[in-house]
Amino acid sequence: MSPHDPQEIEYRIARLRERLAGDDIAELGVRIELRGDAVLLSGTLPTAARREEILRLAREELSGLVIRTDLGSPSADAPDHTEHLP
Numbered sequence: 001m002s003p004h005d006p007q008e009i010e011y012r013i014a015r016l017r018e019r020l021a022g023d024d025i026a027e028l029g030v031r032i033e034l035r036g037d038a039v040l041l042s043g044t045l046p047t048a049a050r051r052e053e054i055l056r057l058a059r060e061e062l063s064g065l066v067i068r069t070d071l072g073s074p075s076a077d078a079p080d081h082t083e084h085l086p
Contacts, residue, residue, distance in 0.1 A: 006034070009065065012061055012062055016032060016057060016062065019061065029043045029044060029045065030043040030045070030054060030071065032058075037066060038066035038067065038068045039058075039062055039065055040069070040070065041055075041069045043070075044074065046074075051071050055071070
C-alpha cells in the first residue's frame with residue numbers, strides 16, 4: 001500500500017485518533033478529517049502547549065502528508081474592544 005493511498009491515510013488518521021484518546025493525552029475535542037490531499041485538524045484546546053503536543057503527534061503519525069490546522073486555545077487576555085450586541 002502506498003503512503004498516499006486513501007485507505008492507508010484513513011488507517012493513519014484512525015491511529016492518530018486512538019493516540020489522542022489515550023491516557024497520556026485524553027484529547028477528544030480534536031476533529032481529524034481528510035480534505036482532498038490534506039489532513040485537517042480542528043478544534044479548541046485548553047492550552048498552547050497542548051496544541052504543540054497534538055501537532056507533534058500528528059507529524060509523527062501523518063509524516064509525508066500535508067497537515068492543515070485550525071486548532072485554537074481560549075485566550076485568558078482581557079478583551080481589547082467593546083462587544084456590541086444587537
